[in-house]
Amino acid sequence: MANSKSCFIIMPVTVPEIVKDRYRDGSEHFRHVLDCLLIPSVEKAGFNAIPPLARGSDLIHAEIIKQLETTDLVLCDMSALNPNVFFEFGIRTSLNKPVCVVKDDLTKHIPFDTGIINFHEYLSALEPWDLAKEITVLSEHIKASYERSDGKNTLWKYFGLRAEAAAYEGEPGSDNKLDLINLQLGSMLRRLDDFEKKSLFDYGKKIMLDSNKGDEGLSYLQLFAKNNDIDVKIIEVSISEDKAQVELVGLISDNQEKMLKAYIELFYGVSNVVFHEVPF
Template sequence: MSEQKPTCFIIMPITTPDIYQERYKDDPDHFQHVLECLFKPAVEEAGFRAIPPIAEGAENIPAKIIETLTDCDLVLCDMSILNANVFFELGVRTALDKPVALTADRKTKEAPPGIPFDISSLNFHAYDSSLAAYDTKIEIPKLAEHIQKCAETSDGRNTLWKYYGISQTGRLNPEDASIPNKLDLILDENISLRSDISGIKRDLNRVLSQSNATKQAEDWTSSAAESSYLMNYKKNLNKKITNYVSKKDLESIRNCIQFSISKMGSPINQNRVFSSLENLFPELIESIPEQLIRREIDDVIDVTQPDLSEVKE
């Protein structure tokens, strides 16, 4: 039966925040690639069994993280992008006075504000985050060597404790957590969850409101553009129709319209006049575009029957 390997829990950023996307070639899964292509191979080459970050699969993720931080033989801590959760977990591990191998990518080391002063004085390994195949061949052995040295020189303790002579250590006692304290934690998490949901609702309403405003603006722009197009089209069409009919024909049309109106009783409107023209002057209706005739009817009504202009149809 083969000897069971010691465990190394990897604590690191899980996602790549938007503000760091450009730094990592717009790769939202950059740190997942770091985990698979660099950290896991290096941990295994150093002789440990890699335990990846805990992001799912546990009923209580924070409790599982604390338990793993307590029980594992070594922690590989990636301080890249100065992730708050990672530093919290590093703090827990430090309080337990247990060994940690620190690392961070060179971009975090070199970009302001850099690694915090009280940690940068400790031994940590800076790795190349490009993850190019020829780079990982070099980076994996270097990181594996760093992990081995940290494990060998730690003597089962945390470097901060050794350097600063701290003697009071933390310890995990789940039985000390009373039921009221557990209920308080559940209530706090419930309040936090409700706050998150409210924030999501506010963001969703804001997006929907902006979307509706944008749609209204687009509809208005489309409607205005369509109205402008139709007006220009009608104007050009009327111009073409007018050019199609001679001045003499127009005079004949107006005379016919006036005659028809003189034979009509109230009400006088465009449709009644046009019907009368169809009966009295069928050849005119057949030879002249209807749109032009109706336009002339409106003009004649406006001039000869100004009081009736509002009933044009």
């Protein structure tokens, strides 16, 4: 049965260069956080998870604003202090709607008074032996945040706010649409210019984990599967360059496959995972 309530997830979609070395899975870290921790926790809490939408560095898209306005809850991950996340958090707060706030253990300081906000801190390492507990604890935090909110944003009672922001109800005019196109074009040109200035080494560099994990690696993957109720037996994992070939026994759903794939990418440092189901 599908969940009737919706939760929009706002979080970093990239890892800033300045903090990339903190995360062992490098530039893929927050995708792994989303797939292995946040989405499972939101769904366990009884919500339909709406993942973050791809965005340009200079533009907050209209669809994101729509989700900030209409969803029952917003899960806000402030890890790495991403400016877009803070901007979206501000929009949601201005609408006086519920927010659940989290950050990872590597983000030590949030640049405002955290004493009035009930933060949840999760373990950024995403170790398989920790994930089941992490998902359970985070799901409880999500449920508690929503239930305490009574449909409102808890910051309002601390700051004594009175006037809520209201979404624009009219249709954008042609001038506004032209301005939007110009902004998008300008953003694309700036990103293209930045790309050309970077060396091939900068863009080709990635943090790779030791892929020669042998039986120990299989044990960790099997533990991860067990802790997340993925009823399969992993027979073998073969690593070739940036690809993992995984032989397993058992049937898994699309969501379970996505979760297992994300963890294998994290564990072995690969970007391509192919599953092969072998007969019982």
